[in-house]
Amino acid sequence: MNRETILKTIDLSKSFGKFKAVENINLNILRGDIYGFLGLNGAGKTTTIRMLLGLLRPSSGSVTVFEKDFAEHSLEIKSRVGAVVEIPAFYPELSGMDNLSLLASLDSNSKNGGVEEALKEVGLSNRAKDKVGTYSQGMRQRLGIASAIMSQPELVILDEPTNGLDPRGILDVRALIKKLARERGMTFLFSSHILSEVELLCNRVGIIDRGKMIFEGTTSSLIERGEGRYKFVVDDAKKACSMFAPGWCECRILSENEFEVNLDKSAVPEVAKTLVTGEVKVYEIAHAKMTLEDLFFTLTEEQPAGVSNGA
Ligand SMILES: Nc1ncnc2c1ncn2[C@@H]1O[C@H](COP(=O)(O)OP(=O)(O)OP(=O)(O)O)[C@@H](O)[C@H]1O
Ligand SMILES: [Mg+2]
Structure with missing residues (x-):
């Protein structure tokens, strides 16, 4: 089944002076996605997200949301999108409810009862009713998400929603995104620099x-890329590796008895x-699945000329 593309960018770029912070980004978010936008610090995630939300003017390229050009239909689009960019700012002296009510009163799209329901959610x-100043960081992040969902948007964009949270807080936010989806x-686009998070939560990744x-596709197609790595347990790893002709396959000796090859x-x-013909004793051949972390570094080291597309 083909799902509708609800957010699409074409060659979206942003330069600050001579510095190209974002260059020809093509994002495709499909309805129902939990889309992970992954990158190291300074990669350009926040800059991209700010352009998606009309908070920053692109140097070139376009953003289409719900099949409408953002620049021409920004008001309508904004009414259907909820977002938290970087650390959400709230008044510490006001309660969580009063903060949200204040935001709702400023937002012509907010629906009655949205505040309480979002807080419950x-x-x-x-x-x-407690002051936000007394909230933990995790609670503030969740309040941020409440502010993003209170007008019942179709698309929710969150910039690093688990940043600065402890493991418990991270689990809570992940569970919340899954539940809302x-x-x-709701369709989610969130940025992260935590690879395992994306693997656990997302169906698609950029x-x-x-x-x-450097990549856009399904999480499973990304993981598949790393398949094909095998670990051998033998009596003599050095001897075994000496039997591979150079260029046939790359052999990495892990210990006296273990080596890995990509095959x-x-x-x-x-x-x-x-190996057996060469009188190496083979005790075990195991399929070593690459982690997303390995993959990320493989992809960034390769630096391909074009985007590698996984679906
Ligand atoms: N207003 C600005 N003026 C100049 N340079 C900027 C500006 N905003 C961002 N940059 C630069 O653009 C690059 C991308 O920054 P951005 O904040 O988008 O990265 P990020 O992926 O969100 O990183 P992080 O994970 O640290 O949040 C960085 O090198 C940053 O210094
Ligand atoms: Mg950022």
Whole structure:
């Protein structure tokens, strides 16, 4: 089933003076996605997100949301999108509820009852009347998410929603995003520099490195890229690796008895046969699945000329 593209950028770019912070970014967010926008510090995530939300004018390129050009339909689009960019700012002397009510009163799109429901949704009902100054960082992040969802948007854009949270807070925010996606049918785009987070939470991923997209596709297609790494347990790893002709396959010795190679599955029997024929004792052949972290560094080291597309 083809899902509708609800946010699309074409060659979106932003320069600050001569510095190209974001260069020809092509993002495609489909309805129902939990889309992870992944990149290291300074990669250009916040700059991109600010352009998606009309908070920063692109140097070139376009943003289309709900199949409408952002520049021409910004008011309508903004009414259907909720967002938290960087650290959400609230009045510490006001309660969580009063902060949200104030924001709602400034927002012509907000719906009656949205505040209480949003607070309930993010699990803050019992602290809603306490001053925000007394909230933990995790609670503030959740209040930020409440502010983004209170007008019942179709698309929610969050810039590093788990930044600065402890493991418990991170789990809470992840669970919240999953729940909102499932129960409310909201589409999420969130940025992160935590690879495992994206693997756990997202169905689709875009990776940005130094202002350029180096991957966009499904999380599973990204993980598949790292498949094809095999670990061998043998009696003599050095001897085993000396049997591979240079250029046939890259061999990494892990210990006296273990080595790893990148291989196509179809080549595994041939390698095993070569080892056995050469009188290396083979005790174990294991499929070593790459982590997203390995993949990220592989992709950024490769620096391909074009974007590698995984679906
Ligand atoms: N207003 C600005 N003027 C000049 N340079 C800027 C400006 N805003 C961002 N930059 C630069 O653009 C690059 C991308 O910054 P950006 O904040 O988008 O990165 P990021 O991926 O969000 O990083 P982080 O993970 O640290 O939040 C950085 O080198 C940053 O210094
Ligand atoms: Mg940022």
